[in-house]
Amino acid sequence: MPSWEMQVSGDCEAMQAVRGLQVDTVGRLWVLDDGRTSTECPPKLWIFDLNKNDSVVLVYAFPRDFYYYKSERGKLHDLVLDRTKTDWLAYIASPNARNLVVFSFKRNASWVVKSSVVFWRQISGVAISPGTRARLYFFQFNSKELFSVSVRDLRARKEDPAVRLEFSGTSISRMVMDAEGVLYFDLGVRKSLFKWNTSSPFKEERLLKDVLLVRDIPFTFTLDEQGNFWITKQYENKKPRYKLLKADVGAKSYLYDAITDCSSSNETCDSSEMEKDDSPTFSWNFEISPEGKTIFIILLICLNVAIAVSLGTVIYCLLQKLKKLQDSFKEAMARPKEFKGLLAVNST
Known part of the structure; x- marks a missing residue:
């Protein structure tokens, strides 16, 4: 996708190692490309317009210092999208580089969330809750804790934003949020999928059991518009190598939430307000003595x-x-x- 020419290994003008996929509400596919194969290519964010024959909207190469830590090449692993009133933001996990990276579609720019605490180290997965008090949930590689941070602080580029521990006890490999604030996640050692309504104190609820999802073997979660929960699985020494599982959970993706805080007021954001270009906007703001x-x-x-x-x-x-x-x-x-x-x- 969208062509074989864009899948050539070792060609830094093509996609190399896709680590994250998201489709926004206006029909754009966001592809996180780690860039690491036999050739060292910079990680990139590719955006395609699915409504216009999968045409390329934007290709953004991340700065070197975003994915290097003490001269060691890091990787970009996962992403989620944050819809505001005038922009789309992507929050990207960078485990080895020990960074949380933020990308702005409108500005065509990215920055690193600066923090002096240990929580940003080795972030392996991210999910974002909907609503006016949205939070970004994240976990670390080989960690048994789930943390969260205020999305408002991330939008404001606040340094050292307050991090909250949500629960501790079992490591997570993958997670996704629905439009009602329910978090779906796997607990690989228990061979099950669980869910938790993040508006309430933590209480896991089993969704599927006997589902073997091993962290070292790629798999993905997603929710569609019809309320279906999809899982892809990969096997090393078993045929078929790949399986696609589906469960009707009656929930849509977090991107289809009815209420999204655009700044600080209880405003409703409509996807029709999200422009696909970077056209400047003008407003009048004055006070009279x-x-x-x-x-x-x-x-x-x-x-x-x-x-x-x-x-x-x-x-x-x-x-x-x-x-x-x-x-x-x-x-x-x-x-x-x-x-x-x-x-x-x-x-x-």
Whole structure:
């Protein structure tokens, strides 16, 4: 996808090692390419327009210092999308580089969330909750804790944002969020899939059992618009090598939430507001001082008086013309012979 020419191994102009996929609500496919194969290519973010024959919308190469840590080549592993009122953001896990990377579609730029605490190290998976109090959930490689951070802090590029421990006890390999804030995740050692409503205190609920999902073998989760939960599995020494599993859970992807906080107010964001280009937007924002308000009111009063005077003058002139016409008509009626004569001449 979209062509074999874009799948050539070792060609840094093509995709090399896809680690994350997301489709937004306006029909764009976001592809996270780690770039590491036999050739060292920079990691990139590819965006395709599925509504226009899978045409390339954007290809963004991440800066070197985003994926290197102490001269060691890191990798970009997973991503989620954050829809705001005027932009689309991608939050990207970078386990080896010990960074959380943020990409802005509107700015065509990325930055690293700076933190002095240990929580950013080896982030392996991310998920984002919907609503006005959205949080980014993440876990670390080979860790038994799940953490979260405020999305509002991430949007504001706040340094050292507060990190909250959600639960501890069992390691997670993959997770995804639905539009109601329910987190779906696997607990590989228990060979099961679970879910948790993040608006309530942590309480796991088994969704599927006897599902063997091993962390070292690639697999993915996703939710579609019809409420189906999809899982891809890969086997090393078994045929078929790949399986696609489906479960009806009655939930849509987190991107289809009804309420998304765009800044700080309880506004509803519609996907129709999300523009596909980077067109500039303009707005007027000004304040009037108390003295200015007084002058403004006086000007409005003067304007109203001027309008009233003008209308009065026009009405007076019209009344004068009407009076002259009435006087002329009365004068003509007072001379009936001349009036009749005039009619006789006109009739001939």
